[in-house]
Amino acid sequence: MSPLGNIVILTGAGISAESGLQTFRAADGLWEGHRVEDVATPEAFARDAALVHQFYDARRARLGEVEPNAAHLALARLDAEWRGKLLIVTQNVDDLHERAGAKRLLHMHGELKRGWCLACGERFAWKGPMSPHAVRPELVDGLSVSSQEEVQSFDKLRTNGGLGDLGRSELRTNGSNQCPSCQAEGQVRPDIVWFGEMPYEMEAIEAALFHADLFVSIGTSGAVYPAAGFVQTANYRGARTLEINLEPSQGSIFFDERRYGRASEEVPKWVAELLG
Numbered sequence: 001m002s003p004l005g006n007i008v009i010l011t012g013a014g015i016s017a018e019s020g021l022q023t024f025r026a027a028d029g030l031w032e033g034h035r036v037e038d039v040a041t042p043e044a045f046a047r048d049a050a051l052v053h054q055f056y057d058a059r060r061a062r063l064g065e066v067e068p069n070a071a072h073l074a075l076a077r078l079d080a081e082w083r084g085k086l087l088i089v090t091q092n093v094d095d096l097h098e099r100a101g102a103k104r105l106l107h108m109h110g111e112l113k114r115g116w117c118l119a120c121g122e123r124f125a126w127k128g129p130m131s132p133h134a135v136r137p138e139l140v141d142g143l144s145v146s147s148q149e150e151v152q153s154f155d156k157l158r159t160n161g162g163l164g165d166l167g168r169s170e171l172r173t174n175g176s177n178q179c180p181s182c183q184a185e186g187q188v189r190p191d192i193v194w195f196g197e198m199p200y201e202m203e204a205i206e207a208a209l210f211h212a213d214l215f216v217s218i219g220t221s222g223a224v225y226p227a228a229g230f231v232q233t234a235n236y237r238g239a240r241t242l243e244i245n246l247e248p249s250q251g252s253i254f255f256d257e258r259r260y261g262r263a264s265e266e267v268p269k270w271v272a273e274l275l276g
């Protein structure tokens with residue numbers, strides 16, 4: 001591969017598995033205990049926004065407990081040292097690629113740490129819970145509530161007026177789903193692509209696939225489209241194609257080369273070969 005070749009890398013939940021983030025196709029087919037259609041569709045959000053917020057608030061909070069692994073770090077090294085064109089397209093909504101240092105990166109399914117206001121259309125960085133009913137511990141200044149349980153007991157206290165006026169002014173719960181741009185309340189949704197919604201940056205992704213010399217797919221089951229179709233586009237454009245995964249994906253027959261193993265071992269090995 002000429003050192004100036006164009007590389008497109010697609011990553012999925014498998015690359016973050018060894019960091020402690022659950023993949024999608026858990027044994028019970030549930031997604032962290034939820035049916036996909038109950039938490040990752042616009043219909044689900046219209047039906048039960050509280051459940052959807054709870055699902056994404058939990059995943060956003062989890063990011064604070066995990067770190068990028070050797071596979072994320074190896075791709076960040078490749079990104080820094082590869083002099084040809086390179087684009088990392090991730091299906092993941094976690095922030096582990098950018099925390100590992102990757103720059104030439106696109107989140108085609110959105111990001112847990114971003115919000116989208118349905119009132120004014122603005123999109124913005126978001127920290128903490130998005131659920132309108134969530135008590136944001138960091139907002140309860142002067143009153144150290146560390147765990148969710150304490151927050152709930154605090155919340156119960158507040159609702160049944162057990163706090164008298166102590167903490168009322170300190171305890172600002174409303175506004176944890178307030179749009180930072182138009183101040184609309186309760187109109188902010190996760191800036192994430194749900195099933196039936198158009199993925200982000202499809203033009204940039206297709207342009208990169210059209211000029212790719214090498215397409216590499218890492219830690220993805222190839223179950224969700226349009227991402228699962230990228231290998232065929234790359235093949236059609238004459239690119240060499242490589243799959244790195246724990247097991248054969250649903251699209252493994254479409255790849256020229258396949259390497260099976262854990263991403264934290266296989267990806268650093270492949271990057272070292274490429275960078276020589």
Ligand code: BV8
Pocket residue numbers: 011012013014015017018023024025026040091092093109192193194195196197198199202218219220221222223224225226227244245246247248249261262263264
């Ligand atoms: C759309 C954000 C219109 C949410 C996600 C064609 C045919 C059939 C169906 C469709 C079709 N076209 C569209 C559809 C419908 C649908 C779809 O594909 N449904 C599937 C279920 C059949 N697609 C859509 O709705 C998409 N939108 O099509 O809009 C359109 C049409 C044309 C062109 C443009 C637009 C939108 C889909 C996006 C939905 N949002 N995520 C959130 O995260 O909360 S998808 C979500 O699921 C992930 O982002 C990811 O994309 C997918 C999960 O897949 P993986 O990441 O691969 O994870 P998985 O657990 O499945 O596999 C992990 C793999 O890692 C395994 O293989 C495992 O072996 C491996 N592994 C595990 N540990 C390790 C490892 N590998 C290495 N090392 C390890 N340690």
